[in-house]
Amino acid sequence: MLLYTFRRLGLAVLIVCLAMLLLLAAIHMVPGDPAGIALGPRATPEMREAFKAKMGLDQPFVVQYVNFLTNVVTGDLGVDVWSNRPVSTMIGEQLPHTIALAIAGLGWSIMIGIPLGCFSAVHRNSWIDKLTGVLSVGCIAIPSFIVGLYALLLFAVNLRWFPAIGAGENGDLGDQAMHLVLPGLAVGLGWVGYLARFVRTSMLEVLGENHIRMARAYGLPRRRITYVYALKLAILPTIALLGVGVGGLISGAVFAEIIFARPGVGKMVVDAVNTRNYPIVMGGVLVTTMLFALSTLLSDLLAAWIDPRVRQGL
Numbered sequence: 355m356l357l358y359t360f361r362r363l364g365l366a367v368l369i370v371c372l373a374m375l376l377l378l379a380a381i382h383m384v385p386g387d388p389a390g391i392a393l394g395p396r397a398t399p400e401m402r403e404a405f406k407a408k409m410g411l412d413q414p415f416v417v418q419y420v421n422f423l424t425n426v427v428t429g430d431l432g433v434d435v436w437s438n439r440p441v442s443t444m445i446g447e448q449l450p451h452t453i454a455l456a457i458a459g460l461g462w463s464i465m466i467g468i469p470l471g472c473f474s475a476v477h478r479n480s481w482i483d484k485l486t487g488v489l490s491v492g493c494i495a496i497p498s499f500i501v502g503l504y505a506l507l508l509f510a511v512n513l514r515w516f517p518a519i520g521a522g523e524n525g526d527l528g529d530q531a532m533h534l535v536l537p538g539l540a541v542g543l544g545w546v547g548y549l550a551r552f553v554r555t556s557m558l559e560v561l562g563e564n565h566i567r568m569a570r571a572y573g574l575p576r577r578r579i580t581y582v583y584a585l586k587l588a589i590l591p592t593i594a595l596l597g598v599g600v601g602g603l604i605s606g607a608v609f610a611e612i613i614f615a616r617p618g619v620g621k622m623v624v625d626a627v628n629t630r631n632y633p634i635v636m637g638g639v640l641v642t643t644m645l646f647a648l649s650t651l652l653s654d655l656l657a658a659w660i661d662p663r664v665r666q667g668l
Contacts, residue, residue: 458538471553
């Protein structure tokens with residue numbers, strides 16, 4: 355288990371380093387002069403050179419990458435170009451909102467997707483199974499920003515069941531939870547389809563195993579066989595999917611934060627891209643990539659701890 359942990363941890367670190375390398379390369383490939391775009395057409399050449407020096411864009415590509423990784427190891431993510439505030443402080447202020455939104459989206463996907471997959475597997479090849487299949491594919495196909503817009507118009511504007519924008523009053527957990535319902539639905543609905551189809555496939559495999567047949571032969575209640583014995587085994591492959599899902603939910607939170615005017619890392623990075631504030635872009639992408647790698651790592655370790663065959667490569 356220890357060797358498996360180190361191997362997965364090394365892979366997570368490699369993913370983060372490669373992601374930051376690709377991001378830095380993308381920044382250099384973006385057309386246009388970042389200093390000219392950020393400062394405007396009236397900026398003098400001296401002002402542009404000072405701006406590039408402040409962001410480190412006057413150095414070679416390799417030097418920029420090594421310097422960034424070195425600063426990350428020491429906990430320095432740079433400073434905001436315009437306010438001179440530490441990027442780590444600014445991300446720390448926005449990160450709890452993004453994590454709460456991702457958890458809300460994950461709650462929606464688990465609450466709907468897993469029961470839907472179990473129900474579909476129990477009623478295999480029936481009209482109910484076909485209907486749940488159509489619903490699952492529909493949830494996957496609908497973009498999160500479309501779900502967010504229609505949820506905003508229907509439940510916030512027309513019915514007025516939930517608040518439309520913002521993150522709620524500080525210190526009021528009830529108000530903050532109400533502000534998370536619609537954005538969480540917009541972020542998590544797509545993963546409902548993935549979970550439902552994944553759980554259905556896994557449940558069908560488990561329901562055909564010998565110990566399940568033996569439980570039926572002993573006359574155990576069907577509900578107990580399905581939701582106690584079969585689901586316990588069928589949920590194991592879903593753990594890895596949930597790890598990837600958390601990363602997908604964090605990345606998908608950008609649209610919800612923009613549509614519902616919520617604070618968060620995603621919205622902050624989008625605003626920084628528009629103003630060419632590259633320290634915030636690099637820091638925000640680094641943090642979200644680390645969260646993605648961490649969630650995947652934890653799901654893999656949990657699956658390996660529950661099922662020893664995973665860490666043995668079986």
